[in-house]
Amino acid sequence: MLKKTAALAQPEVSHLVRKLRHLSGLSQEQFAVTLGVAFSTINRWENGHMQPSPLALKQIKTMLGELSRSSVVELQEQSQTLLNQYFSETESSTQ
Template sequence: MPRKTAVLEQPQVSNLVRELRQLMALSQEQFAARLGVAYSTINRWENGHMQPSPLALKQIKAVLNEMNHSPMAEVQERSQKLLDKYFPEAEPS
């Protein structure tokens, strides 16, 4: 059975992008650079005007998984909460 890609609807996507960006303490411009997308793309995601592509969602999930291995317990905890909330099918890492 092929693995299903997570499909998030608005306002979940807006919330996920905003919460992750805030957890990383990045501006929209900085977060865009981190994901390799334009600032306007992040802005549209957060404002609910556009959905991230499946590839972009995969990148966002990868960033969360990375943060889940942070030496800071609070970052680990908050990133795990976001994974559980927005990617409930995610396997524990």
């Protein structure tokens, strides 16, 4: 079955958020500003205390899509792997 964005289990969300933030080279504070949320929100996502909203997950998916078009091959590969792992093929192809 295809994974739906809103149906990600908490450990998956925590891993996804942390990996994307590290790929982006951003601190939790910088990542929060990028997504338009509070620093404490990013911290809660990464520590498994809270789920991102559907809008935040859409923004995360968009960021992964942008990284997958990077000129740096390693960023392309890692971000595409995360897109494939956490978002359905149908959703990924609409980027």
